[in-house]
Amino acid sequence: MLKKERQAYILHQVNLHNKVLSSLLSQEIRVSEDTIRRDLQELADEGKIIKVHGGALSHSFNEVYYPTDNVYSQDHKKIIANKAAALIQNGMFVLTSGGTTIIELARALPRQLKATFMSGSIPAVLEYMQHPTIDVIMIGDRISKSSKITIGAEAISKIKQINADLCLLGINAIDLKHGTTDNDWEVVQLKKAMIQSAQKIVCLTISEKINTLQPIHICDIQHIDVLITELPPDDPKLKPYIDAGIQVL
Amino acid sequence: MLKKERQAYILHQVNLHNKVLSSLLSQEIRVSEDTIRRDLQELADEGKIIKVHGGALSHSFNEVYYPTDNVYSQDHKKIIANKAAALIQNGMFVLTSGGTTIIELARALPRQLKATFMSGSIPAVLEYMQHPTIDVIMIGDRISKSSKITIGAEAISKIKQINADLCLLGINAIDLKHGTTDNDWEVVQLKKAMIQSAQKIVCLTISEKINTLQPIHICDIQHIDVLITELPPDDPKLKPYIDAGIQVL
DNA sequence: CATTTAGCTGCATAAAGGTGCATAAAAACG
């Protein structure tokens, strides 16, 4: 096995499982642990993974499970929220996921907007409730304490009955090949249902999460209509997505 | 399991339950308590959690558990909440309204209780979510911003499909002749539906509200099975209700 | 204030990491 090939394999494993152990990899690939360690070191130097004692972790692991709440990403999210808010017109029916970006969106809505927002996320709904003129609909079902959203057959079937104008999703990972992915099975179920029930799918994410992968698949790139990040639309990082036919704001 | 991974897990648990015990974590992850203690120490040094004797707390713990907001007659409501919590057995399906008394109830639930709680009140559900073992079901529909509950045909019909063991209502007025009454039409609709969908109706109220009247009728005295106030059951103020066949606690 | 439980310190150990070197394969070169 070639060195590059091996490193590509390792990177794939890291992105897939969010972690790898040096010991296991060396058994699997049948090279010494020294070699694996050198590979991990090189990948880490290139910024592709995060090396830790005993193995390595993916970037998304760090962000998702081990949040280092930096102030910058908050600002980025405000920029994203403002761009997204501009898409919403009076009278629209908007389906949204949860997440910090969506909460920023709720705060960024213009004061006189008259639209209907539907969500299964308790924190998002709490924020929507602060708005004076919008209507808010909570999707009912069992509550997942970890993700603070309602989830279950009831919620999914309720979403399926809807035909929303807009679906705004805060996403945790997007990649040209795999589309959007996430790490919470329940959240994914809800997002999948939402995508099927809206005319226009808008994905919101900070640029760090572009070209990253999470274990569970939500939808392919071609289902996404609009992608919003904090970057200007002509940023080279976004070019592949524009080429793939997505409107980038 | 990698150290970072373990710490991420611990952090997740802390954020989920607002607290963790070193002893439980060490059993769960199968490492010594020393290791857990060192992990907690490191997480605390990074400012991610608050270390205390025996375990750790999340930053939100203080806010969540000691809100000094407009909950008047807090002590009385705690007494009521404790009496009500004693009625709930493992495996029960409990339908509840919202209100400050119900929020106290959510806080008074025994830690190891395994029951299912259903409510349309966002503040109540938020509080139920803090509990480690109960299941929480949110009733979905349009949200009334004034009362912070979901209300509408959808919510009512959902409640009607339920057959709950217990219905716990925080009430704003009760009177021998008129039964329970309230001042918010939307809240009343929800409570009426709940009363029809439960085996046993329990009303919770502070004694000031006994023998008072509100404009909108919820239900007559004879539909009420149990009345809970902060007073001892033999208080003369409660005698007429006992005579009317209500169990008073 | 005594008893139980958690926490701390120092130490031992095993696993992982790092360094330098030997070797072999691949690549470059004359």
Add this chain to the structure above:
DNA sequence: CGTTTTTATGCACCTTTATGCAGCTAAATG
């Protein structure tokens, strides 16, 4: 084609890290 250079890998040796354990100290709780 033979020689030299480069690159990749493994090994031996030592260092660092992670973890558990023993014995003592501090904190909580009734």
